[in-house]
Amino acid sequence: MKLEIKDCCQVPVEDGEPSDPMEAITALWFQLRGYITATNKWFWIWEKENKKQRGHMDIDLIALNEKETVIVNVTQNLNDKIDRPTKNFDTKKLETHFMKVKYYLSKVDQYKWLIENRKVRYLLVYGVGRDPEELRELREHLLRSLRKEKIKIELVKFKKVLEETIKIIKENHTKNRRITNRMMKLLVEIINKGVKIPTG
Numbered sequence: 001m002k003l004e005i006k007d008c009c010q011v012p013v014e015d016g017e018p019s020d021p022m023e024a025i026t027a028l029w030f031q032l033r034g035y036i037t038a039t040n041k042w043f044w045i046w047e048k049e050n051k052k053q054r055g056h057m058d059i060d061l062i063a064l065n066e067k068e069t070v071i072v073n074v075t076q077n078l079n080d081k082i083d084r085p086t087k088n089f090d091t092k093k094l095e096t097h098f099m100k101v102k103y104y105l106s107k108v109d110q111y112k113w114l115i116e117n118r119k120v121r122y123l124l125v126y127g128v129g130r131d132p133e134e135l136r137e138l139r140e141h142l143l144r145s146l147r148k149e150k151i152k153i154e155l156v157k158f159k160k161v162l163e164e165t166i167k168i169i170k171e172n173h174t175k176n177r178r179i180t181n182r183m184m185k186l187l188v189e190i191i192n193k194g195v196k197i198p199t200g
Helices: 021-031 092-107 132-145 158-172 182-192
Strands: 005-008 036-047 055-064 068-077 119-128 153-157
Touching: 005 092, 021 036, 021 055, 021 068, 021 119, 021 158, 021 182, 036 092, 055 092, 068 092, 092 119, 092 153, 119 158, 132 153, 153 158, 158 182
Parallel strands: 068 119, 119 153
Antiparallel strands: 005 036, 036 055, 055 068
């Protein structure tokens, strides 16, 4: 798959607040496992095939630890990212998204280290969509579809993210802690009150 870029934002950009609870909890999931995160970074990119205007897009989440960089896209419905009009999956929209993010990071001097000479993972966290058999096929497809670009897209269901986040909070963070993260505060309060959090 070839991505032809005419121009791209080439400066660092500020973080924004996570745009929905799924993004906020996914960021928290990484943070509680020792990652540093950046969220909701908007940048512009101008593709050669679209000569009239540049388009804006955002990086939902970047998570870092000493070993790897994880670039994360979060969606409520997997079907919004992937179509299957025939027996083959149409993953161009999702693949193009991650390719543009990688391109942008490679063009900003202060960000190049995020993807050069270190392990980089590409993750799609999704809420609902696809039956188990289709998911197995889709996972295999995404791991090989962008082999030339050295991009392997992994799928993680949000249910797993939420369950693991709740487990970590229950084990380590429900007492004697000053908490400033709003989502963390909410989850701790719910857990301390004994309210069962539905995980789907």
